Amino acid sequence: MVDLKGQYEKIKEEVDRGIHQVIDSTQFVNGQAVKDFQTDLEKYLGVKHVIPCGNGTDALQVAMMSLGLRPGDEVITSDFTFVATVEVIALLGLTPVLVDVDPLTFNIDPEAIERAITPKTKAIVPVHLFGQSADMDAVMDIAHRHNLFVIEDNCQAIGADFISKEGWTKKTGTIGHIGCTSFFPSKNLGCYGDGGAIFTNDDEIAHQLRGIVNHGMFVRYYHDYVGVNSRLDSIQAAVLKAKLPHLDEYCNARRIAAEYYDKAFENHPNLIIPTRFAKSTHVFHQYTLISKGVDRAALIDFLGKSDIPAMIYYPVPLHMQKAYIDPRYKEGDFPVTESLSLTVFSLPMHTELDEEQLHLITSKVLEFLS
Numbered sequence: 528m529v530d531l532k533g534q535y536e537k538i539k540e541e542v543d544r545g546i547h548q549v550i551d552s553t554q555f556v557n558g559q560a561v562k563d564f565q566t567d568l569e570k571y572l573g574v575k576h577v578i579p580c581g582n583g584t585d586a587l588q589v590a591m592m593s594l595g596l597r598p599g600d601e602v603i604t605s606d607f608t609f610v611a612t613v614e615v616i617a618l619l620g621l622t623p624v625l626v627d628v629d630p631l632t633f634n635i636d637p638e639a640i641e642r643a644i645t646p647k648t649k650a651i652v653p654v655h656l657f658g659q660s661a662d663m664d665a666v667m668d669i670a671h672r673h674n675l676f677v678i679e680d681n682c683q684a685i686g687a688d689f690i691s692k693e694g695w696t697k698k699t700g701t702i703g704h705i706g707c708t709s710f711f712p713s714k715n716l717g718c719y720g721d722g723g724a725i726f727t728n729d730d731e732i733a734h735q736l737r738g739i740v741n742h743g744m745f746v747r748y749y750h751d752y753v754g755v756n757s758r759l760d761s762i763q764a765a766v767l768k769a770k771l772p773h774l775d776e777y778c779n780a781r782r783i784a785a786e787y788y789d790k791a792f793e794n795h796p797n798l799i800i801p802t803r804f805a806k807s808t809h810v811f812h813q814y815t816l817i818s819k820g821v822d823r824a825a826l827i828d829f830l831g832k833s834d835i836p837a838m839i840y841y842p843v844p845l846h847m848q849k850a851y852i853d854p855r856y857k858e859g860d861f862p863v864t865e866s867l868s869l870t871v872f873s874l875p876m877h878t879e880l881d882e883e884q885l886h887l888i889t890s891k892v893l894e895f896l897s
């Protein structure tokens with residue numbers, strides 16, 4: 528699904544130099560590389576504070592911890608997402624409230640958010656799924672009217688722009704109170720291990736976040752909060768510092784591959800190509816098609832025989848996952864998510880796809896469907 532080796536070959540010198548500098552400095556934790564990357568990312572995103580941390584799941588957890596949410600508080604998020612989003616809500620003893628998504632953009636449905644609000648609701652976690660922004664105009668409007676926090680799960684959309692109806696454009700992850708991202712190797716900005724970051728424009732929240740990722744400690748060995756230990760290590764920061772200047776180019780390469788797929792599949796009676804949300808650029812973390820009347824398992828099997836990986840993100844809606852079975856929800860409650868989980872599939876998407884590979888992938892898909 529990704530080609531990290533090919534991407535590395537092109538930036539080998541910068542990456543290797545950065546890693547060797549860290550080794551020479553022996554500042555493996557909280558070294559200069561982490562500070563430099565943090566500053567670079569703040570500039571790139573146009574956000575006041577970036578707080579690096581251990582991974583995207585920690586980013587979400589620490590974000591929720593920093594807002595003073597208490598057990599029983601309700602947090603609204605999408606039923607159609609990677610499990611981490613709801614996992615941290617549950618771990619903190621908060622109550623996840625799931626809502627359905629838009630059938631074409633796969634992102635959280637603002638009307639469904641509105642219907643799910645109760646006096647206990649404290650926060651909304653929109654997920655910018657597969658590389659494009661949720662409708663942040665609508666989400667922020669709901670949040671303002673109901674006095675709710677917004678934590679953006681930007682793990683799949685770093686680099687995407689949201690274009691507001693009010694005329695401004697901002698990077699996804701910098702619009703709500705807090706944004707979270709992951710630098711897992713296969714993400715659009717990936718390191719060579721685990722990594723994550725939290726963004727905010729709010730000085731007070733930034734202060735809390737910095738303390739919580741560091742054992743709830745603001746002054747050495749004085750612990751004001753129950754915190755966690757969540758750090759981005761310096762070697763990963765060096766890799767990310769080398770890769771960040773290429774992020775826009777990487778997003779572009781993904782877009783070009785997506786356009787190739789689009790041309791091959793548009794108007795096909797059995798396929799719906801990814802819908803572009805008018806208020807967002809798309810950075811194509813995934814290229815996800817909706818199949819109609821297709822034996823999806825057989826298609827994936829057929830592609831596998833030609834060494835073409837295809838994946839299903841996500842095969843089971845969160846409300847039907849064993850760990851999250853809840854008497855509040857039953858099969859049929861989230862018809863869009865349930866239908867998507869049965870029909871979507873994702874094709875290889877990365878920065879190194881060439882025409883030959885794209886030609887093979889598209890012709891094999893079309894061959895199966897013919």
Ligand SMILES: *Cc1c(COP(=O)(O)O)cnc(C)c1O
Nearest residue numbers: 582583584609611682683709711
């Ligand atoms: C990858 C991902 C995460 C978790 O990131 P990790 O770094 O793997 O912990 C959370 N949410 C979404 C939507 C993701 O895609």
